[in-house]
Amino acid sequence: MKLTGAEILLECLLEQQVDTVFGYPGGAVLNIYDALYQYADRIRHIRTAHEQGAAHAADGYARSSGKTGVCIATSGPGATNLVTGLATAYMDSVPMVAITGNVARPLLGLDSFQEVDITGITMPVTKHNFLVREVGDLADTVREAFAIAQSGRKGPVLIDIPKDVTAAECEYTGREPLPPEDTPMPSERRMKAALELLMHSERPFIYAGGGVILSEAAGELHRLAAALDAPVACSLMCQGGYDQYDGRYVGMLGMHGTKTAALALHECDLLVAIGTRFSDRVTCNAGLFAKNCKVLHIDIDTAEFGKNVDAALRLRGNAREILAALLPALPQREHGDWMARITRWQREYPLVQSAPHPDAVTPKELLETLDALTGSEAILTTEVGQHQMWAAQFYRFRRPRQFITSGGLGTMGFGLGAAMGAQLANPGKQVVNIAGDGSFLMNANELSTAARYNIPLIELILNNGVLGMVRQWQKLFYENRFSHTTLEKPVDYELLAKAYGVPAYTIAERAQIEPVLRQALGEKGPVLVNCLIDMDQNVLPMVPAGAPVEDIILEM
Known part of the structure; x- marks a missing residue:
C-alpha cells in the first residue's frame, strides 16, 4: 500500500511494538504529528514541556522496561535540545531512538530557518545516526535503527528526516522486526581459563556493573555468588542487579562505596568484574586499583578491556550467556573463613549518618x-x-x-x-x-x-x-x-x-x-x-580524588 513518509514512520514504530513516544511538535515534524493524530488509538504521545524532558522520559521508559525508548523533536533548537538526553543515554548504554525533523531537502546546507546539522552534532553521543534522503529508504532505516539500539552494547540512535521526505509517498510493506545482532561467545580455551581462575581462588570478590542489568543476568549473578561462595558489590548502575537483602551483598564499590567493599577489594585474590567499564568513580586511582589480585573481566564491549584496568583474563560477550555457560561446570566452592571476615567487616563498618540535632531530618x-x-x-x-x-x-x-x-x-x-x-x-x-x-x-x-x-x-x-x-x-x-x-x-x-x-x-x-x-x-x-535537610549533611564514606579505594573517609 502507498503511504506518506510520516505514515510509514508510524507503521514502522508499530512493527517495533512501540506504544508510547515522547516529544514536542514543530514545523519540521508537522507531517509526523498530523499522522500521530490519525494513529492516536495505537500510539500514545506524551507532549513534554521541553525536548530534553522528552529524551529523559524516553530514557526512563527504556531503563525501566528493557524496551527501546522513543522521542521526537523538530529541527534546529528542538533537535539540539535532545543532545543532553542522548549523551545521558549513550554514557549509560540505554536503547533509544530519537526522531528529528529537518528542513526540506532543497534547503539543507543553506543555513535555512531552524536548520542544524544534527547528525554531525550527535555523532559522538549516539551509536549511529541517519539522515534519510529518500522516502523509499525510510522503513528500512527505522528497522535498522531499532536493531542497532538493542544490539551488543546498547545505546541511542538518531534518525533525521527532512520535512519533504515525511510528505512524499511510497509503497510500504510491513515486516517483522530485525533481531538484535548476536554477540559471539568467548573461545572454549578462554572459558576453561576462566573456570580455572574461579576454582583456584580462595578469596573471590564479585563486582557487578550495569551490564548485568542490560543483559538480564541478575539470576545468573546470584547463582554465581552462591556457587563461588563470594561477596558481591555493585556499581551505581547495577543497583538492584543483586538482591540487597542477601547477606553476600556488601554495598557499592568506589568513591562513595562501603568500607567493607573497599576491604574486600584490598584482600581478595580474584576480582570477578562483570559488565563494568571501571569508571573513575569506581577505581578512584586506576593505577592503584586491584593491584593485590587477579582480575577476570567479563564485558560485551572490547573497547573497555584494558582501558582503565588491566585484567588477567578477558571474556568478551553477553554477560548472561557467559555466566550461564560457566555455571554448570563450576563446582560448589566453600570459603567459610573469607565470608566470616566479610561478615565481621559488615558489622564493624555499617553505613551510618549523624543528625545535627535530635529533630533534624537525615x-x-x-x-x-x-x-x-x-x-x-x-x-x-x-x-x-x-x-x-x-x-x-x-x-x-x-x-x-x-x-x-x-x-x-x-x-x-x-x-x-x-x-x-x-x-x-x-x-x-x-x-x-x-x-x-x-x-x-x-x-x-x-x-x-x-x-x-x-x-x-x-x-x-x-x-x-x-x-x-x-x-x-x-x-x-x-x-x-x-x-x-x-x-x-x-x-x-x-x-x-x-x-x-x-x-x-x-x-x-x-x-x-x-x-x-x-x-x-x-x-x-x-x-x-x-x-x-541540613546543608552540611555529607555523603560518606568518600574516597578523595586520586586516592586508592582503600583510603576511604568515614567521618568529616
Missing part, C-alpha cells in the same frame, strides 16, 4: 522510611548529586530496573523526566524521583507534564539550599570557599507545585517523615514533597 532515615513504606518495591529515579548517592546507599533494591539514574554523564535535571517514562512503562508500580533542590530547578517545568497526564509519581526534594555535592568538595578541598554553591533562591516549592496543579507537602522535622510519606504514597496523581 537522608538516611527519610530513605529507609520510604523503603519500609514501599516494601523495597518502588522504582526510584534520581537527579545527580548527594541525594543520588543517598538513594543508592539507603534504599534496598531487590531486583533490576528499580534504580534509574544518570551515572556516566551525571545529568542534573534527568530524574523527573525519567520518572514519568518509568511510570508510564510500569503503570502498576510506585515511582519516586529523588531530587536535590538544585537539580529539581533544572527541569521543574516537567511537573506540568506530570499534571497534564496525571502521572502518579512522587517528586521527593531533599532541600538543603545548596549544591550539596559541590559544597562538600569545597569543604574538603577548597578550605570552605563556598563559591556560588549556596542557591539563595526564594522558591516556595509548595506554591510552585500547586501552580502546576500538583499537591505538595513539606517535611521539616523527623516526626513528619512517616505521616507525610504515607500521605504522598496515597495520592492518585503526581505529588511533590519538599524535605528540609
